[in-house]
Amino acid sequence: MFDFLAKKFGDLFELFSKETTFTDENTAKILDEIKAALIDSDVPYDVVVDFTRQVKQDLLGKKVLKNVRPDEQLLKIVYERLVKFMSQGGQDCFSFEIPSVVMVMGLQGAGKTTTIAKLVHFVKTQAEKKRKNRSILVASVDFYRPAAVEQLEIVAQQAAAVFYRAQEQNPVAAAMEIYQKFKKDRYDLLFLDTAGRLHFDEQMMQELQQINQKLLPRYKILVLDAMTGQQSLSIAQTFDQKVGFYASILTKMDSNASAGAALAFRYVLKKPIWFIGTGEKLPDLQEFVPDRIAQRMLNMGDMQTLIEKIDDKIHAAEQEKMNKALLSDAMSLEDFGLQIDMMNKVGSLSSLMKYIPGIANKLSAEQIDAGEREVKRFRAIISSMTPKERKDVTVLNDSRKQRIAVGSGTTVQDVLILLQRFEQVKQYAKLLKKSGPFGGLFR
Ligand code: GDP
Numbered sequence: 537m538f539d540f541l542a543k544k545f546g547d548l549f550e551l552f553s554k555e556t557t558f559t560d561e562n563t564a565k566i567l568d569e570i571k572a573a574l575i576d577s578d579v580p581y582d583v584v585v586d587f588t589r590q591v592k593q594d595l596l597g598k599k600v601l602k603n604v605r606p607d608e609q610l611l612k613i614v615y616e617r618l619v620k621f622m623s624q625g626g627q628d629c630f631s632f633e634i635p636s637v638v639m640v641m642g643l644q645g646a647g648k649t650t651t652i653a654k655l656v657h658f659v660k661t662q663a664e665k666k667r668k669n670r671s672i673l674v675a676s677v678d679f680y681r682p683a684a685v686e687q688l689e690i691v692a693q694q695a696a697a698v699f700y701r702a703q704e705q706n707p708v709a710a711a712m713e714i715y716q717k718f719k720k721d722r723y724d725l726l727f728l729d730t731a732g733r734l735h736f737d738e739q740m741m742q743e744l745q746q747i748n749q750k751l752l753p754r755y756k757i758l759v760l761d762a763m764t765g766q767q768s769l770s771i772a773q774t775f776d777q778k779v780g781f782y783a784s785i786l787t788k789m790d791s792n793a794s795a796g797a798a799l800a801f802r803y804v805l806k807k808p809i810w811f812i813g814t815g816e817k818l819p820d821l822q823e824f825v826p827d828r829i830a831q832r833m834l835n836m837g838d839m840q841t842l843i844e845k846i847d848d849k850i851h852a853a854e855q856e857k858m859n860k861a862l863l864s865d866a867m868s869l870e871d872f873g874l875q876i877d878m879m880n881k882v883g884s885l886s887s888l889m890k891y892i893p894g895i896a897n898k899l900s901a902e903q904i905d906a907g908e909r910e911v912k913r914f915r916a917i918i919s920s921m922t923p924k925e926r927k928d929v930t931v932l933n934d935s936r937k938q939r940i941a942v943g944s945g946t947t948v949q950d951v952l953i954l955l956q957r958f959e960q961v962k963q964y965a966k967l968l969k970k971s972g973p974f975g976g977l978f979r
Contacts, residue, residue: 541795542835544573545614552607563595566610578765578796583803591617615830622802622826630783630810630823632659634670634724637715637751641744641775642759644681644732647787647813651759652727653691654813654821659725660696661848672697673721675714676729677707677747688729695818698723707731711747728753741778748779756781757810762797763788772805786824787813795833802826819848854878867965870926872958873918876911884908913946914954920944929955 548569555562567588574584594613632638638655642648656672663670674692678684685701692699700717702710711728718726730747733740748756758781760768768786775781784805786797789812802809809824830836858878861871882888885908918926920943925931932940932955934948941948 538795538829538833541573541577541833544569544576545833546835548573549607549611552610553605555606558595558606558609562606563592566595567592570614574796574799577799580766580769580796580800580804583800586803587617587621587799590620611834611836615834615836618799618830618833619827621799622829624803624806632725633754635718635722635726636724636755637718637726637728637753638755638757639728639730639744639747639751639753640757640759641730641779641781642732643735643761643771646732646759646761647785648729648732648759649676649684649688649691650816651785651787651811651813651821652688652729653695653697654818655727655811656692656695656697657818658811658821670724671722672725672727673700673714673718673723674698674727674729675700675702675717677702677710677714678729678731679705679707679710680731680733684729684731697727707743708746708750711751715751741774744779755783758784760784760786760797760801761788762786762812763791765796766800768797769800769804772801772807776805776807781807783808783810785809785811785813785821790814790820798824798829867962868927869918869921869929869958870923872961873915873926876915876918879911885911910953913944913950914957916944917941917946917951917954929958 548566551569552562552566570591571584571588574587575581579587591613594617595610640648640652652674656674659670659672674688674697676685676688678688689699689701700714702713704710704713707730714726714728728747728751730744731740756779758772758775760772762768764771772781772784784801784807786801786809789798798809798812801807811821812824814820814822858871858875861867861874879885879888885904917940920940925936925940932951937948937951941951944950
C-alpha cells in the first residue's frame with residue numbers, strides 16, 4: 537500500500553546510516569531526497585515544500601544526541617512530522633451516533649457502493665464484539681447509472697444490511713421516502729448511496745444540496761479514489777463548498793499512489809479521513825490512524841494493526857488455545873499445523889510482513905515467495921501424517937518419512953526440513969516462555 541514511499545524512505549535511511557553526524561551537506565542532501573520521494577509519490581508540490589521546510593527546521597534545531605545514530609534521529613524527526621501533517625484540524629476518530637443518517641457522496645467509480653457495504657460490515661462486526669446488534673438500512677438514490685441500485689442491493693445483502701428500494705423516481709422525493717422508512721421502522725443507521733457522475737456536474741450538486749436540506753443527515757461522507765491523485769483534492773474542495781462534508785474515506789489505497797493522496801488530503805483539507813479502502817472485499821476497510829500510517833510509510837511496521845487483524849480473524853478462544861499449546865512443553869505437530877492454518881486465515885505471508893517492524897524492508901520478494909511455498913509444503917506434509925505421528929514425532933522412522941513424502945507430493949528432505957523447523961519453533965517457544973509473550977521480541 538505504501539510500499540513505494542516506504543522503499544524510498546528505506547533507501548534514504550540506509551544511505552544516512554553511514555553518517556556519524558549531521559552536517560550542512562548531508563542535511564541538504566537528505567532534504568533533497570525527501571523532496572524527490574514525496575514528489576514521486578504524487579504529493580502536491582506546495583505540500584512537499586511545506587513538509588521539507590518543517591523537517592529542515594527540526595533538523596536545524598536539533599542538538600545531535602551523542603548516543604543515538606543520526607539515521608535513527610532522522611527517522612524520528614520525519615515520523616513525527618508525518619504524524620503532525622496527517623493529524624491537522626481534528627481527530628480521525630470514527631464513531632456513528634445512533635440513530636443517524638449517513639449520506640455517502642463521491643464521483644462515479646470512486647467506490648461509494650462498495651464502501652457502504654464495507655461500512656455496514658465494519659459497524660456490525662464492531663457491535664458484535666460488544667455483543668450488540670445494529671439494524672442498518674441501506675438505500676440508493678442513484679437513478680442515473682444503470683444497475684447502480686441493483687449493485688447496492690447485492691452488496692447490502694452480502695453485508696447483512698436491510699436494503700430498501702424507493703418507489704419514487706425523483707432522487708429528492710426518493711430520499712424522503714427512504715427517510716420515512718428509516719424513521720418508521722426505527723433503524724439504527726441509514727446509509728444513503730447518492731448519484732455520482734464521471735466529472736463534476738452542477739445538476740448533481742444541486743440534487744445533493746436538496747437532499748441535504750431535506751434530510752439533514754448527521755454525517756456526510758465523501759468517498760475519494762486515491763488513484764486519482766492530486767485531482768481528488770479539487771474534487772473534495774468542490775464537494776465541500778457546495779454541500780459540505782464531515783469526513784472522507786479514501787478508497788483504492790491498495791494502489792501505489794496512495795501515500796500522496798492521504799498526505800495531501802489531510803494536510804490541505806484539514807478534515808478527518810475515517811477509513812481507507814484497501815481492496816474490493818468487505819473486510820478491506822481500515823481505520824485511518826495517522827501514527828500507524830506514518831509507521832507504514834516509513835517501514836517501521838505496524839504491530840497494532842496486525843494485532844487487530846488477528847483479533848478480527850481469529851476468535852479469542854482459538855488464540856488462547858494456541859497460546860497455551862505454543863507455551864506448553866507438549867507442543868505437537870498438530871498444534872504447528874493449526875498455527876499455519878491460523879496464519880493463513882489472517883493473510884498471506886507477504887501481506888503480514890509489512891506490519892512487522894524491521895522485517896518489511898529486509899526480505900526480498902523471492903525470499904517471501906519461498907517462505908510461502910515452504911509453509912504450503914509443511915501443511916501438506918502434516919496432513920499426510922497419522923494422528924499418532926502428529927502427536928509424537930519420535931515415531932517417525934525412515935519408512936514412515938518415505939511414506940509421508942510420497943503422500944504429500946514432497947521429498948524426504950522436505951520432511952526433514954519440517955522437523956528441523958518444528959524443533960526450532962519449540963526452542964523459540966521456550967525462549968518466549970522465559971521472557972513472556974512478545975517479550976524482548978520487538979524492542
Ligand atoms: P461507485 O460508482 O462510487 O459506487 O463505485 P463502486 O463502489 O461501484 O466501485 C467502483 C470500482 O472500484 C469497483 O470495481 C470496486 O470493486 C472498486 N473498488 C472500490 N473500493 C476499492 C478499494 O478500496 N480497492 C480496490 N482495489 N478497488 C476498489
